[in-house]
Amino acid sequence: MSFKVGALVTAGVTAATAAVTAATLKILLSRRPALPSDPQMYAEPVADSDADDNPGELRATFLGVSTIAFTDGETTIVTDGFFSRPSAQHVLAGRVSPNHAVIDDCLRKAGIDEAAAILVAHSHYDHALDAPAVAWRTGAMLVGSESTLNIGRGYGLSDDQMQLVDVSEPLKFGRFTVEMILSEHSPHGKFKGLIESPLRAPARAKEYKMAECYSMLITHASAAGRTRRVLVHASAGFKPGCLEGRRADVVFLGIAPVGKQSDQFRDDYWRETVQTIKARRVFPIHWDDFTLPLSEPLQAMPYVADDFTVTMDFLEKRRVTEGVEIVMPKPFERIDPFTGLGSTASAPVTL
Numbered sequence: 153m154s155f156k157v158g159a160l161v162t163a164g165v166t167a168a169t170a171a172v173t174a175a176t177l178k179i180l181l182s183r184r185p186a187l188p189s190d191p192q193m194y195a196e197p198v199a200d201s202d203a204d205d206n207p208g209e210l211r212a213t214f215l216g217v218s219t220i221a222f223t224d225g226e227t228t229i230v231t232d233g234f235f236s237r238p239s240a241q242h243v244l245a246g247r248v249s250p251n252h253a254v255i256d257d258c259l260r261k262a263g264i265d266e267a268a269a270i271l272v273a274h275s276h277y278d279h280a281l282d283a284p285a286v287a288w289r290t291g292a293m294l295v296g297s298e299s300t301l302n303i304g305r306g307y308g309l310s311d312d313q314m315q316l317v318d319v320s321e322p323l324k325f326g327r328f329t330v331e332m333i334l335s336e337h338s339p340h341g342k343f344k345g346l347i348e349s350p351l352r353a354p355a356r357a358k359e360y361k362m363a364e365c366y367s368m369l370i371t372h373a374s375a376a377g378r379t380r381r382v383l384v385h386a387s388a389g390f391k392p393g394c395l396e397g398r399r400a401d402v403v404f405l406g407i408a409p410v411g412k413q414s415d416q417f418r419d420d421y422w423r424e425t426v427q428t429i430k431a432r433r434v435f436p437i438h439w440d441d442f443t444l445p446l447s448e449p450l451q452a453m454p455y456v457a458d459d460f461t462v463t464m465d466f467l468e469k470r471r472v473t474e475g476v477e478i479v480m481p482k483p484f485e486r487i488d489p490f491t492g493l494g495s496t497a498s499a500p501v502t503l
């Protein structure tokens with residue numbers, strides 16, 4: 153009898169502790185900064201008629217975290233291709249897997265039927281989880297580290313639909329050229345290491361180990377003779393000097409968790425990315441809470457993970473002192489990332 157009472161008390165205490173932990177976690181995950189309210193800070197979508205007026209020009213669609221679709225109407229390439237965004241509960245306590253219904257919805261909404269390549273920045277789940285599923289649906293080549301290819305193998309992609317990154321060999325897709333540049337993850341990146349065998353979902357988030365991190369320099373040469381260069385720098389880290397000698401007028405710049413870093417880090421990060429490539433426009437990416445669905449308005453990461461306002465204050469100071477534009481992308485809106493940048497944006501630059 154006393155054993156039963158003791159067990160009941162223990163069970164009661166355990167349940168109460170779990171409830172308190174869950175409640176605390178809920179509060180921590182719900183406290184977050186607001187996004188900028190100034191509409192002028194957001195990118196203007198291009199009109200549907202634009203494709204007829206400017207055939208073959210580069211367009212970009214931000215799709216949360218560091219997923220961006222680039223297209224010229226003939227060829228589409230996608231960075232990461234992460235849409236499932238499993239809830240915090242799944243990530244912390246369970247297993248994650250691609251949500252095929254969500255992926256289908258997002259691809260349809262973004263107007264992506266087919267793609268030439270899915271380029272994966274690194275193998276953490278918030279970049280690589282859905283990449284094989286998106287490659288399979290769109291007929292694209294999955295491009296990434298050996299660890300990313302092991303996620304592809306776990307999904308069932310054949311080797312002829314996957315391409316291992318060779319940093320010395322730029323990739324060509326239609327009028328796009330992509331240079332994968334070895335970079336570094338943001339500080340204190342978790343789940344380091346390699347995925348050394350095929351990883352089959354569902355799997356724990358920590359099984360999606362980081363492996364190599366890439367910064368992607370995308371060059372598009374339009375039929376009309378315009379050359380556009382965009383850098384997609386997904387993770388807010390840097391390998392000193394790794395972008396030396398490269399140029400891009402536009403950078404999609406990962407900013408989490410820059411708000412939690414030191415002033416020195418923010419200065420170094422800016423110098424090693426935006427200043428080095430001489431970017432004139434910055435689209436902040438990887439600021440959204442990726443445990444919330446893309447079907448709802450994006451929200452900044454909770455304070456427990458990052459402080460978006462600190463980063464935005466930093467970017468605002470750089471905008472004022474250096475004249476670099478800071479433009480927030482909106483999900484699912486197709487934009488001309490170079491609009492209004494003027495003629496030098498189209499000038500060919502020798503790498």
Ligand SMILES: [Zn+2]
Nearest residue numbers: 276337341387
């Ligand atoms: Zn990561």
